[in-house]
Amino acid sequence: MKRGLFLGVLFTIVLFVNAQQIFTPELLWKLGRVSDVRISPDNRFILFGVTHYDVQENKGNRDIYIESIDGSKPLQVTNFPGNELNARWRPDGLRIGFLSDKSGSMQLWEVNPDGTSPEQVSNIDGGVTGFEYSPTMDHIYFTKDVKLDKTVSELYPDLPKANARIIDDLMYRHWDAWSDYTYSHILISKLNDWKPDIPMDIMKDERYDSPLKPDGGNEEISWSPNGILLAYTCKKQFGKEYAISTNSDIYVYNADTKKTENISEGNLGYDKDPVFSPDSKKIAWISMKTPGYESDKLRIIIYDFATKKKEDLTANFDQSSSNLVWSEDGKKLYFISGINATFQIYSYDFVTKKINQVTRGTHDYTSLALAGNMLVGEKMNMSMPTEIFKINPVSGEEVQLTNTNKEILSKTTMAKVEERHIRTFDGKDMLTWVIYPPNFDPLKKYPALLYCQGGPQSAVSQFFSYRWNFQMMAANGYIIVAPNRRGLPTFGQEWNDEIAGDYGGKNMKDYLSAIDSISSLPFVDKSKLGAVGASYGAFSIYWLAGNHNKRFKAFIAHCGMFDFESWYGTTEEMFFANHDIGGPYWLKDKPKSYSFSPHRFVGNWDTPILVIHGGNDFRIPYTQGMEAFDAAQLRGIPSRFLFFPEETHFVSKPQNSILWQRVFKEWLDKYLK
Numbered sequence: 001m002k003r004g005l006f007l008g009v010l011f012t013i014v015l016f017v018n019a020q021q022i023f024t025p026e027l028l029w030k031l032g033r034v035s036d037v038r039i040s041p042d043n044r045f046i047l048f049g050v051t052h053y054d055v056q057e058n059k060g061n062r063d064i065y066i067e068s069i070d071g072s073k074p075l076q077v078t079n080f081p082g083n084e085l086n087a088r089w090r091p092d093g094l095r096i097g098f099l100s101d102k103s104g105s106m107q108l109w110e111v112n113p114d115g116t117s118p119e120q121v122s123n124i125d126g127g128v129t130g131f132e133y134s135p136t137m138d139h140i141y142f143t144k145d146v147k148l149d150k151t152v153s154e155l156y157p158d159l160p161k162a163n164a165r166i167i168d169d170l171m172y173r174h175w176d177a178w179s180d181y182t183y184s185h186i187l188i189s190k191l192n193d194w195k196p197d198i199p200m201d202i203m204k205d206e207r208y209d210s211p212l213k214p215d216g217g218n219e220e221i222s223w224s225p226n227g228i229l230l231a232y233t234c235k236k237q238f239g240k241e242y243a244i245s246t247n248s249d250i251y252v253y254n255a256d257t258k259k260t261e262n263i264s265e266g267n268l269g270y271d272k273d274p275v276f277s278p279d280s281k282k283i284a285w286i287s288m289k290t291p292g293y294e295s296d297k298l299r300i301i302i303y304d305f306a307t308k309k310k311e312d313l314t315a316n317f318d319q320s321s322s323n324l325v326w327s328e329d330g331k332k333l334y335f336i337s338g339i340n341a342t343f344q345i346y347s348y349d350f351v352t353k354k355i356n357q358v359t360r361g362t363h364d365y366t367s368l369a370l371a372g373n374m375l376v377g378e379k380m381n382m383s384m385p386t387e388i389f390k391i392n393p394v395s396g397e398e399v400q401l402t403n404t405n406k407e408i409l410s411k412t413t414m415a416k417v418e419e420r421h422i423r424t425f426d427g428k429d430m431l432t433w434v435i436y437p438p439n440f441d442p443l444k445k446y447p448a449l450l451y452c453q454g455g456p457q458s459a460v461s462q463f464f465s466y467r468w469n470f471q472m473m474a475a476n477g478y479i480i481v482a483p484n485r486r487g488l489p490t491f492g493q494e495w496n497d498e499i500a501g502d503y504g505g506k507n508m509k510d511y512l513s514a515i516d517s518i519s520s521l522p523f524v525d526k527s528k529l530g531a532v533g534a535s536y537g538a539f540s541i542y543w544l545a546g547n548h549n550k551r552f553k554a555f556i557a558h559c560g561m562f563d564f565e566s567w568y569g570t571t572e573e574m575f576f577a578n579h580d581i582g583g584p585y586w587l588k589d590k591p592k593s594y595s596f597s598p599h600r601f602v603g604n605w606d607t608p609i610l611v612i613h614g615g616n617d618f619r620i621p622y623t624q625g626m627e628a629f630d631a632a633q634l635r636g637i638p639s640r641f642l643f644f645p646e647e648t649h650f651v652s653k654p655q656n657s658i659l660w661q662r663v664f665k666e667w668l669d670k671y672l673k
Contacts, residue, residue: 020413022438023472025661027412029053029654032404033466034378034386036086036367041093043372044069045113046388047077049087050404055654064098066113069371069390071401077115084109086130086218090194091137097121099128108142108196122196129184130211130218133191136227139255140189140196143221145182148207169239174572175214176616176648184209186221186232188255202230202253202260210234212248212272219273219323224280228255231263231274231283243574246270246292250285250303263303264310269296275324281305284324284333287312292575293500295457297493298322300335300348313348317355318492321346323368325375327393334358334375334393336365338490341431341461345377345391358396362419364462376401381462382417382435382470384409413438415474422483422517425509431491432514433460435470435480445525447672449473450515450552451482452533452540456499456507456580459490467651467660468534476665477673478530481518485510501582503536504543504596511540515551527553528672532664534558535620535649539598542628545609546601554671556664558612559620559649562628564597570621602631608638610667612660614647640667 021027030053038047046069051062062083067074078084080102087098095110102109103120105127111118122128122142130143153160165172172179185203189196203210210232211220220233235248250264250271264271269288276283283303288296298320300313313333314321323336333348339357343364347356358375359365366386367378375391379398388402416436424430437446451468453460460482473480484491486507487499499507511531519526529552533541538560545555561567565585568577578584582591609632613625625641632639642663644656651660 021411022413022475023415023469024475025472025658026055027408028466028469028472028661029055029658030408031385031466034388034402034404037369037376037378037388038087038089039069039369039371039376040066040089040113041091043374046371046376046401047087047089047096048388048402049084051083053654055658058653058655060654064096066096067388067401069374069376069401071390071399074402075114077111077113078118079115080118088132091133091135095194097131097133099131101127108140110194121194124187124199128187130221132218132221132223134223134227134255135225137194138191138227139223140191141221141223141230142187142189142196142199143184143211143218144187144199145180146185146201146203147182148205149179149181151181170243170574171239171572173618175619177214177618183207184211184213184216186210186230186253188230188253202258203234206236207238208234208236210251216272222274222276222283224276224283225278226280229253229276229280230255231276231285233272233274233285240574243572244292244578246288246294246575248272250274250283252283263308264301269293271301273322273324275326277326278328278330282330284313284326286322286324290579292579294573294576294579295455295489295496297496300324300333314355320489323365325368325370328370328372332393334368334370336368336377338459338461341433341459341484341488341490343461343490345375345393345396347393358393359391359398360396361398362417362462380464382433382464383414385464415471416440417470420518422514424506424513426506430483430485430510430514432481432483432518433470434518435474435482437474437477437479440523442523445523446477446479447528447530447668448479448481448515448519448524449668450511450529450531451480452511452531452537452544453482453485453488454533454535454537456487456503456536457489457496459488460484461490467657472661473532476668478668479518479524481514483510483514485514500580501591501593502596503539503580503593504547508540508543508547511544512548512551519551530554530556530668530672532556532558532668533560535560541609542598543596543601545607546598546604548607550606552607554668555607555609556612556667557609557625557628559614559617560624560628561598561620562624562631563599564594566627567620567624570623572618599627599631602635605632605635605637608667608671610640610642610663612642612663613644614649614651615643615645616647617649619649638671 033051053060064077064087065074085099108122128142187199189199222231230253253260268291271287274285286298287301290296302311319337321335325334345358363381365377369376380386390399418434489496538557541557581593611625611629613622629641
């Protein structure tokens with residue numbers, strides 16, 4: 001090779017290497033976040049939202065896009081300041097409806113598919129939180145927070161500056177917010193020339209929510225194709241009764257008769273997410289059988305309006321099901337189900353009565369829609385944020401439609417994700433993801449992190465997280481060990497259920513089996529092991545801190561349970577505590593779970609620990625983090641407390657998130673490098 005040509009090739013290689021980057025907190029916040037895909041009435045276009053964040057402004061901006069289902073370049077439809085939400089095709093396909101607070105409150109707007117002629121359509125006092133057109137174009141429903149309870153100043157008008165709450169029942173705060181004296185209701189309006197009339201509250205004076213707070217959305221409400229019926233999810237309980245129960249039901253409101261019927265009565269677990277058949281004669285929803293168990297198997301229930309009979313389509317299917325979508329002819333029902341730490345698309349055939357797996361691969365599908373004879377879904381994996389794919393429901397062939405982050409990811413050196421199967425202490429097979437640092441060299445030795453999953457029943461699947469991001473943890477120079485220990489779904493209900501009442505038992509031994517197996521590999525530095533986790537994962541860290549037999553040199557616990565007794569007395573959804581812990585601490589026969597409480601093992605603590613908590617986390621109040629940090633300090637254990645006064649169980653603000661990542665890395669580097 002000539003000298004000049006050699007130098008040119010070398011220069012090109014150097015440029016390529018220099019152009020590559022690894023994941024950093026700042027890079028994560030440059031990624032566009034795709035969500036809420038919808039199909040046009042003629043099945044030719046997809047509608048979706050993309051959120052981009054401005055770190056300096058410390059906020060995000062969500063815009064709406066459309067794209068041909070053949071995969072042409074996306075067209076931006078909206079560019080208002082702030083976020084445009086809940087985008088829906090009008091049933092005639094001529095306009096797109098969406099929510100915006102441009103006018104001062106969240107209202108319904110419409111725009112042409114090419115982005116022209118935006119117009120505010122609703123002007124409902126106090127704003128709305130969601131909407132959906134009826135398929136027959138004669139009605140629209142809105143969801144709205146309706147004030148029904150009185151504040152202290154309303155009870156005592158002569159004390160307008162009194163700042164207090166008077167509380168007589170439970171559920172006075174939930175997840176991340178105190179009661180604001182309102183309830184989410186469904187309002188229906190007639191449409192005249194596409195303009196809504198004065199809306200009618202179909203839940204008038206009811207102190208219940210639909211959708212369910214705090215996380216429910218439009219998936220919990222559904223119009224029938226004939227436009228007559230509106231099915232909705234509601235848990236018609238209040239206070240203490242609400243706190244100890246998971247008994248939500250499917251209610252059907254008739255727009256002609258103005259009457260409401262409970263069609264899931266008798267099942268005492270969750271019933272939600274109703275979807276009507278194309279002929280409006282049947283309805284499907286997802287259901288949990290066990291009262292008070294929020295992670296029970298999700299079954300598919302079919303209800304026939306003529307016979308009033310219910311059928312469980314998944315009685316012999318040992319997996320949970322969600323995201324139900326009917327085929328156009330009503331002969332199949334498509335859905336998403338988890339298997340072996342991935343989430344795939346399945347179909348139920350009403351003729352053969354068989355369930356078939358449509359997709360295969362190392363990925364998670366998180367949403368599903370029908371586009372004629374094709375399916376469209378949102379998909380992610382540990383190396384790819386959510387993008388939209390088209391799927392052939394017969395062959396399972398997938399075509400990627402959006403490439404929102406292609407430019408950034410093409411310049412990023414990704415960590416390798418490997419599936420390993422590890423034998424647990426009792427000889428069970430446990431799928432464990434191992435993520436290697438970018439540019440991994442097997443001849444070197446690396447520190448390793450055991451990742452402890454939250455939930456507690458939430459699979460370590462192929463999710464792409466914007467905080468617990470395996471690509472970025474690996475990019476910090478660590479081998480990540482992420483086991484699907486006992487108590488995690490997608491491996492059958494028995495494996496999923498095996499954690500309840502046994503928090504410090506078999507699943508903790510599973511963690512140790514995983515880290516012991518991987519740390520024995522020649523490229524892992526066994527003297528530099530750490531363990532990290534959030535929620536139940538953080539409880540796991542606190543428990544391991546007193547029971548790890550000097551395996552680890554650093555811990556990080558985010559929003560974890562530390563003292564079961566004080567946690568039981570301050571959490572809000574009591575059904576969770578009653579099922580998983582076994583009940584209150586004052587029972588004569590105290591549940592054995594309390595013997596697993598991490599505070600009992602603080603006398604064994606000997607390892608540096610970083611504690612992180614949010615001030616508005618009401619599922620696991622921040623005092624749990626304070627107790628753990630104070631205990632470490634008083635024991636003389638190197639420790640740090642990272643407290644976010646305005647964050648919740650999650651860290652969602654860009655600059656807080658970047659700070660979280662920096663402190664996370666600094667702590668591990670200090671003790672493991």
